[in-house]
Amino acid sequence: MPKARCPICDEMIDLGERPHVGDVIECPSCGVSLSIEQKGRRWSLKIVEEEEEEWEEEEELEEEEWEEEEWEEEEEEEEEEEEEW
The missing domain is CATH 1.20.5 (Single alpha-helices involved in coiled-coils or other helix-helix interfaces)
Incomplete structure (x- = not known):
């Protein structure tokens, strides 16, 4: 399953089986709103x-x-x- 690190608290977050670019999720650790990004095969999270x-x-x-x-x-x-x- 794809994972990405929260840019605020550094928590590794599971993005689910089929994450979609642009979806907004909340970090379970710090609660910040994050937008799912993808560069090539690498997933990342950007602060909304x-x-x-x-x-x-x-x-x-x-x-x-x-x-x-x-x-x-x-x-x-x-x-x-x-x-x-």
């Missing part, structure tokens, strides 16, 4: 930047806001249709 995590959170919030706006637009359309009748 806080900006990336914040961007993902912002993206989720934008999706929720978009869904709310879409729902509000549908309500407005229904009200307009009712007024026409």
Whole structure:
């Protein structure tokens, strides 16, 4: 099974049977978020930047806001249709 060392605490981490480049895992020893990297046949771990995590959170919030706006637009359309009748 592929393994890689945590760049923070030096813990050797088992990446599972089929790791995928870009997957984010957490170091079981120090808890830091790590992105799986591969160079040739060698696996490594890179610290996930806080900006990336914040961007993902912002993206989720934008999706929720978009869904709310879409729902509000549908309500407005229904009200307009009712007024026409």
